[in-house]
Amino acid sequence: EAGVTQFPSHSVIEKGQTVTLRCDPISGHDNLYWYRRVMGKEIKFLLHFVKESKQDESGMPNNRFLAERTGGTYSTLKVQPAELEDSGVYFCASSRAINTGELFFGEGSRLTVL
Amino acid sequence: GENVEQHPSTLSVQEGDSAVIKCTYSDSASNYFPWYKQELGKGPQLIIDIRSNVGEKKDQRIAVTLNKTAKHFSLHITETQPEDSAVYFCAASSYNNNDMRFGAGTRLTVKP
Numbered sequence: 001e002a003g004v005t006q007f008p009s010h011s012v013i014e015k016g017q018t019v020t021l022r023c024d025p026i027s028g029h030d031n032l033y034w035y036r037r038v039m040g041k042e043i044k045f046l047l048h049f050v051k052e053s054k055q056d057e058s059g060m061p062n063n064r065f066l067a068e069r070t071g072g073t074y075s076t077l078k079v080q081p082a083e084l085e086d087s088g089v090y091f092c093a094s095s096r097a098i099n100t101g102e103l104f105f106g107e108g109s110r111l112t113v114l
Numbered sequence: 115g116e117n118v119e120q121h122p123s124t125l126s127v128q129e130g131d132s133a134v135i136k137c138t139y140s141d142s143a144s145n146y147f148p149w150y151k152q153e154l155g156k157g158p159q160l161i162i163d164i165r166s167n168v169g170e171k172k173d174q175r176i177a178v179t180l181n182k183t184a185k186h187f188s189l190h191i192t193e194t195q196p197e198d199s200a201v202y203f204c205a206a207s208s209y210n211n212n213d214m215r216f217g218a219g220t221r222l223t224v225k226p
Contacts, residue, residue: 004157033211042118043158043203043216056212091157098210102148105157 004106006092012112018080021109023092031095032075038088082113116141118206120217128225135220137204138186144206147187152201194224
């Protein structure tokens, strides 16, 4: 069974540019989460999809961030326009159940905004 | 909301020694406490978890203890090996994965 895959693994862009991160969850996992870790800090929750619906997007920093999960399969997280403080590692995770249980994380997408 | 503090931020031990990582949480409603291990170039992976109805759980060389009164829980690794070197994250949640809050991580280095 393939794990959670994320693309790209690393992206370097200039302030003001746009970046789109992609996440492919484990097949059959309805729940998909996006997290972000700024260097040395905690892994912070951004949002949660159940299939194609946004269940909770309370962690999204601002309206420069847009997440989609069309068709309930893969998800994209777009940052437009990117700012310096958006730099960090963006993790995607999936789970079969919404209640507390194991999260399966991808390897993360490192975003560097110059 | 929940706030999770994790200490130490870095930990270096000699192979064979024990390692202890401690976390505190703020929300008394939290009842699920997982630990994740992130190896270099990989995503975090669940290694052990504990629920609030037990005080201790063990799996081979790793164990987790929970003190609900004091709102802290700890990860214990015995007989450490170089492959235990990684970043470890504690987390706490109460109702579902949406409210899971992670600590800032501990970078463990096991010297051969």
